[in-house]
Amino acid sequence: xxxxxxxxxxPMSGEPLGGETQDEGRSEATxxxxxxxxxxxxxxxxRDYFASRPLRYQAGLICLALCVIVLVMPSPYVVESPGxxxxxxxxxxxxxxxxxxxxxxxxxxxxxxxxxxVTVNASGVPGYPAGTAQAMWGWLNTKQAVxxxxxxxxxxxxxxxxxxxxxxxxxxxxxxxxxxxLNYAQRLGVDVSGVKVSMHVDDIGGPSAGMMYSLxxxxxxxxxxxxxxxxxxxxxxxxxxxxxxxxxxxRLKMIGARRDGATWFLAPASNCDEVVGHVPKGLRxxxxxxxxxxxxALVAIGQGNGEALPHCSVGSAK
Numbered sequence: 001x002x003x004x005x006x007x008x009x010x011p012m013s014g015e016p017l018g019g020e021t022q023d024e025g026r027s028e029a030t031x032x033x034x035x036x037x038x039x040x041x042x043x044x045x046x047r048d049y050f051a052s053r054p055l056r057y058q059a060g061l062i063c064l065a066l067c068v069i070v071l072v073m074p075s076p077y078v079v080e081s082p083g084x085x086x087x088x089x090x091x092x093x094x095x096x097x098x099x100x101x102x103x104x105x106x107x108x109x110x111x112x113x114x115x116x117x118v119t120v121n122a123s124g125v126p127g128y129p130a131g132t133a134q135a136m137w138g139w140l141n142t143k144q145a146v147x148x149x150x151x152x153x154x155x156x157x158x159x160x161x162x163x164x165x166x167x168x169x170x171x172x173x174x175x176x177x178x179x180x181x182l183n184y185a186q187r188l189g190v191d192v193s194g195v196k197v198s199m200h201v202d203d204i205g206g207p208s209a210g211m212m213y214s215l216x217x218x219x220x221x222x223x224x225x226x227x228x229x230x231x232x233x234x235x236x237x238x239x240x241x242x243x244x245x246x247x248x249x250x251r252l253k254m255i256g257a258r259r260d261g262a263t264w265f266l267a268p269a270s271n272c273d274e275v276v277g278h279v280p281k282g283l284r285x286x287x288x289x290x291x292x293x294x295x296x297a298l299v300a301i302g303q304g305n306g307e308a309l310p311h312c313s314v315g316s317a318k
Contacts (some may be wrong), residue, residue, distance in 0.1 A: 074129040078152045079138040080145045080249055082256030083119035085233060086201055088216035090114070098201055099216045103194040108220045113227025113302070115216050116262055117201070117209040118235050118253035124149055127159030143255055166205030173207035174199040179240040180210075180291055181217035190221050208247035210238035211266065214291050215298055226295075228302030233257035234266030234294070242291035246270035251278045258283045264301050266294050272312035285311045 088098045089111050098117075101108050124130035130138075138144040149155075153162055178197040186192050197217055201209070212234050219226050235253050237245035247253075250271045257265050258280040267275050269289040279285050286301075286309045288294040297309050310316075 072131050072133065075124065075132040075135040076149050077130060077135040077138075078122055078124035078147045078149050079130045079134050080120045080122050080147070080252055081138075081141075081143060082252045082259060083121040085116040085118050085256055085260045085262070086204070087114045087116050088212055089219060089227075094202075096200065098199060099213065099220060100198045100200075101217070101220055102196045102198075104221065105191065105194070106221070106223075109223050109225075111219050111225045111227050113225070113229045114231040114262070115212055115219065115227065115298075116231065116233040116257060116260060117204075117212040118233050118257050119204055119209075120249040120252045120256075122152075125153060126157050126162040143252070145249065145252060163205070169207045170201075170205045170209075173210040173237065174213060176240045177210045177213035177238050178217060180238050180242045181214040181221075183240075184214070184242060184291055184295065185218050185221045188218070188222060192221065195221070207237045208235050211236035211244050211268075211288075211291065211294055214238055214242070215294060218295060219298075224299070224302075226298045226302045228304065230264060230301055231262045232264040232266065232298065232301060233260075233262035234288075236266070236268040236271075236288070236294075238291060244268050244289055244291065244294060250274050254278065254280055254283060254285070264306060266297060267312055269312075270317055272317040273314070275312040276314055276316075279312075287312050287316060 086092060086098055091097050122128065123134060135146055138146040157165075178199070182192045182195060182197070199213055215226075215234070233253075235247050235250060237247060239245070246268050250267065251274060254265055254267075254275070263283060265279070265283050265285045266288050267285050269287045272287055275285055284306065286297045286306070288297055297306070300306050300309055
């Protein structure tokens with residue numbers, strides 16, 4: 001039973017008794033139709049809108065919609081851009097050290113300069129899809145690189161296996177870097193008996209930071225301030241014998257190094273063909289092929305004698 005409210009009028013002649021007026025019934029019916037008929041009315045409006053437009057207009061909208069769909073779909077390309085750099089000599093923003101040394105009787109030494117490992121950001125690898133629009137922008141952007149995905153990772157590889165592979169490469173690189181660094185430090189007369197090295201960098205995988213890890217360990221074990229206060233970046237794999245190997249994305253890594261303040265860049269000799277003509281203004285490249293060459297270059301830069309060091313030139317790749 002309806003309740004009569006003070007503002008509602010009493011039934012007059014011709015109005016039905018028993019709980020609602022004709023106006024109230026119509027209002028309720030209208031509300032029901034509005035609630036349940038919204039999709040139908042919307043469809044009718046859209047239908048009438050397109051029916052009143054010529055076929056060419058409709059075809060244009062359909063093409064536009066298809067283009068938008070294509071642009072947001074995953075592309076078969078990997079898009080790379082300059083990634084973050086990390087100073088291996090000092091704690092990062094979170095306060096954790098990239099290189100931790102324990103069991104060293106001589107005490108870990110501090111160097112006021114920087115040794116920066118470099119990275120690239122990659123979209124289009126398993127777990128990090130890149131859309132077609134992103135790939136198209138990458139082709140137009142000189143600070144990005146676009147590569148067919150099959151040239152970067154095996155067809156069908158999933159995100160979990162890609163992550164495990166990348167982490168495995170990083171772990172292997174760190175182990176080789178530690179061995180090479182301790183062997184080299186011993187050659188310099190450092191007592192490394194009982195020394196243990198651990199390395200940790202969040203969200204970075206692959207083997208390309210090996211050489212910089214080794215240089216960081218040696219710097220911490222020696223009393224000499226090798227950098228002389230300079231900001232030095234570099235890249236390159238390393239094996240346990242101290243051989244520096246080629247890496248990918250070196251052009252983008254040089255851009256990231258300069259962006260973060262580095263003025264020197266240690267580059268693997270085997271990457272020199274990619275370095276020539278692409279060194280950012282304000283950055284000086286130095287060609288190295290072994291840990292010994294890299295360390296000597298580091299010392300020379302710290303002593304202010306870096307200009308005499310060899311740089312990459314056409315045909316100098318080994």
